[in-house]
Amino acid sequence: MAKHETPLLDELEKGPWPSFVTDIKRQAEKKPECWDILGQVELSYKERITHWKHGGIVGVFGYGGGIVGRYSDMPKRFPGVEHFHTVRLAQPASKYYTTKHLRDICDLWEKYGSGMTNMHGSTGDIIMLGCRTEALEPFFYELTHNIQQDLGGSGSNLRTPANCLGQSRCEWACYDTEEACHHLTMHYQDEIHRPAFPYKFKFKFSGCPNDCVAAIARSDVAVIGTWRDNIRIDQAAVKEYVAGNIPGNGGAHAGRDWGKFDIQKEVIALCPTECMWMEGGELKIDDSECTRCMHCINVMPKALRPGADQGATICCGAKAPILDGAQFATLIVPFMKASADNEFEELIEFIEKIWDWWMEVGKNRERVGETMQRIGLPTFIKVMDLEPIPQHIKEPRSNPYVFWQEEEVEGGFERDVDEFRARHAA
């Protein structure tokens, strides 16, 4: 039985898309505090402003992240959401689940929380939405003891790493994104759970340059699969595409009549480096000119595959606009083998080199991309012990203001002005 009138929210029960309002009402039949979620959100809809208080530090013993405190600013009117803390659970790589595990989580959340969740949060965690402070420790105890599941990250920590589903169900993944994600997540449990950084730090793992987990847009270290040999071509399948026997782009455009598949127009002409052509009925690629953008492979998945010598490109420093403006990650390592065989040793060494520098020079609440921008890419490249290469830049600088170091200039910076004046009258 509804506790509050919700005429505005009820409008969101209409329409073809699944309704979160209907869903919360369904949950409220078992968890009455959900009526107060609806009541408070209805009030926000009426007044057009949030009714959640700012922050509140809560957590479980020994952890500095994973729980986000939240309190209603109208606890008397909506006692069910007086405390409404978020608990972040570390999601399994690729977000596959057994129904057993999900049911266990649901049962635990029914016992200790509101029953509402996000599947999943923006960073990738399972988000348990709304519980009281006194529920946190018993929830955590049963979470770890009974279902062998830990919290994720929040605050100035390593945030819960995330990956595209990679080789588990995609033919384009150039390394094992889920193993990389899981391995590093386990390796850095301390960094995930206890804040030690200037600000948040994110890893994301995408299997190919299509970047389905948006690593290049939102991670401090983006590991994006690539290859360094030739695109694998099945010429018989190319002929099938040309003949129109296989739908282009994996059938992604099937809903509109775009005309017969035209390899010249749809593949060759759209290649950003113009490195493809047809010759004697065969598709030719000058792989030395290819920048591995994925377009041709996306369009002809049965004919073209990434090369077989696979690894990852490492880019650093992406972030959303707060505060200095949005940044994409900058290419730092063009090709790195990313392999479970050596436990991602090279990647781990790379990451820790960044952390050593950033923890020393980074300002409070400064993402590493902002530190890179403040101090400069040349310094970052030196700190990382890398050779500067043209792949680091879009184009050379157009101003001449080079920070020459004294040791680079013959004779150094120390000069005698008297001796200068002896030869040059003022």
Added chain:
Amino acid sequence: MAYDPANPMSDRISDIGPRYYSDFHPPVIKANKGKWLWHEITQPGVLVHKSETGDECWTVRVGAARLISIELIREMCDIADKHCEGFFRFTTRNNVEFMVDSKAKVQPLLDDLASRGNKFPVGGTGAGVTNIVHTQGWVHCHTPATDASGVVKAVMDELFDYFTSMTLPAQVRIALACCLNMCGAVHASDIAILGVHRKPPMIDHKRITGVCELPLAISACPLGAVKPAKATVNGEEVKTVTVNAERCMFCGNCYTMCPAMPLADPEGDGIAILVGGKVSNSRTAPKFSKLVIPFLPNTPPRWPETVAAVKGILEAYAKDARKYERVGEWAERIGWEKFFEKCDIPFTIKSIDDYRLAYDTWRTTTQFKYTSHVK
């Protein structure tokens, strides 16, 4: 054993991480990992992946609200137990994927999903609109300038046919973040719906000394608009801050650092629309979304202005763009002046950047197109 409040650290388990992913792989995934050859979308929302072993994985993709109950998750589990050997997964865009190992099992799964009202819409593949990634909004956040789930529901209701079909020139990724913190990382989306504040923070002089580190509040401002100040509270002088409203860009970073500087406001807050971002490296480099509509009012419960703006942009793009062109690629090819004209969006001075690196966005060539903007 159970939690003992008198002895909280006894028998404690910590730092065990997430469960091992491989234990959660459905059998067809486990058997074919790394062996996939190709995939095809056989109908909107249905994909087949073919392995070199000859195995097939058929996936049915279903849209879901990001905000979901354990009752709904249990219903998903029921479906997965019945059709998918007790496994399913979620995508990075809050879709749900049910996987089966043969084509024959697809139709019974689709029939089951369809029998459950509108809870499990099938789609979100290929050249269409997939699920909107979004943030918490008024359901759970303390800094939002708009709601999230409600706006998303209203937009997806209107764009529903694009979710269940593949008629667009390319995939269109829509994202919503309810304030400039952009937990939803909407800065690289084809169409971004962004909550914005437009009034400077108020200063709660009565509370500020108790709840804020003043130097942190001051240094939180990227434009130096927050300065130390003194105020009189109950006849006593207190240390506080003042905000130079002319310098304020309404980012809200001061409120993040200092709870005594709230800035949300029913009239001040609303939605900006940004377009043309992409994450993929396909054809062109990743692009940021660009601000084309600086403000639309918060009009719950269904935000008609925002819904109409998103739909207008989507339909102008659908009509005019070439096959494979993302929204941003289309806008760059035709020129942004044409974009505004074709979308029938009034160009305002608010779309001209005057923040850091702004110069990169100014036009420094004589090349332009004559549109109605040139009088």
